[in-house]
Amino acid sequence: QKEVEQNSGPLSVPEGAIASLNCTYSDRVSQSFFWYRQYSGKSPELIMSIYSNGDKEDGRFTAQLNKASQYVSLLIRDSQPSDSATYLCAVNRNNAGNMLTFGGGTRLMVKP
Amino acid sequence: DVKVTQSSRYLVKRTGEKVFLECVQDMDHENMFWYRQDPGLGLRLIYFSYDVKMKEKGDIPEGYSVSREKKERFSLILESASTNQTSMYLCASSRGRGRNIQYFGAGTRLSVL
Numbered sequence: 001q002k003e004v005e006q007n008s009g010p011l012s013v014p015e016g017a018i019a020s021l022n023c024t025y026s027d028r029v030s031q032s033f034f035w036y037r038q039y040s041g042k043s044p045e046l047i048m049s050i051y052s053n054g055d056k057e058d059g060r061f062t063a064q065l066n067k068a069s070q071y072v073s074l075l076i077r078d079s080q081p082s083d084s085a086t087y088l089c090a091v092n093r094n095n096a097g098n099m100l101t102f103g104g105g106t107r108l109m110v111k112p
Numbered sequence: 113d114v115k116v117t118q119s120s121r122y123l124v125k126r127t128g129e130k131v132f133l134e135c136v137q138d139m140d141h142e143n144m145f146w147y148r149q150d151p152g153l154g155l156r157l158i159y160f161s162y163d164v165k166m167k168e169k170g171d172i173p174e175g176y177s178v179s180r181e182k183k184e185r186f187s188l189i190l191e192s193a194s195t196n197q198t199s200m201y202l203c204a205s206s207r208g209r210g211r212n213i214q215y216f217g218a219g220t221r222l223s224v225l
Binding site: 031032034042043044045046049051088090092098099100102103104105 | 142143145152153154155157160162202206208209211212213214215216217218219
C-alpha cells in the first residue's frame with residue numbers, strides 16, 4: 001500500500017510563531033495533495049490543496065510541494081491557540097484521483 | 113456549502129447485532145467513502161462507491177458491507193458487530209474524477225459491547 005508519513009508530534013509552538021508541518025509520500029505518481037485540520041472529537045476539514053510544485057498561500061497558511069523529493073509541508077504563520085488541532089496530510093492513491101491515502105496526522109499545540 | 117450528514121453521532125450496540133450506519137450528501141457527488149479512525153492508526157478506508165450500485169473495497173473491508181441504492185445515500189453495514197469494530201466512523205463524499213476534495217460528515221462514534 002502507498003504510504004503517507006507524518007510525525008505524530010505533539011509539535012508545540014508559542015503563540016505568534018511559525019508552525020511547520022511535514023509529510024512524505026511513497027507513490028511517485030501522486031498528483032493531488034491535501035491538508036486537513038481535525039479538532040479533537042470533530043471530523044476533518046480541508047484547509048489547503050496543492051497540485052503543482054512550489055508554494056501556495058492562503059491567508060496564514062502556506063502549502064509547499066516538492067514532487068522530486070516527495071514531500072509536502074504546511075506552514076502556519078502567526079500561530080494562534082485556535083490552530084491547536086491534528087493536521088492530516090492526504091495524497092491521491094489512484095489514477096482517477098478520487099481515492100486518498102491519509103497520513104496519521106501531526107498534533108499541533110500552540111501555547112499562549 | 114457541501115453537507116454530508118451521518119444519521120447518528122453516538123451509537124451503542126451489542127456483539128452480534130446487525131448495525132446500519134447511514135450517510136447522506138446533498139451536493140450530487142459521484143463518490144462516497146466510509147472510513148474508520150482509531151488512535152494511532154489514522155483514517156483507514158473501508159469501502160468506496162463511485163456510482164449508484166458500484167463499490168470498491170478499501171483497505172479494511174472485512175466484517176463490513178455497503179449499499180448505495182441512491183446517489184445521495186451510502187450505507188455501511190456491520191453484519192455481526194464485534195468489539196473490535198468499536199471506533200469512530202467517518203463518511204465522506206467528493207465529485208467525480210480528478211483533483212477531488214473529500215468532504216466529511218460529523219462522524220459516528222460506535223461502541224460495541
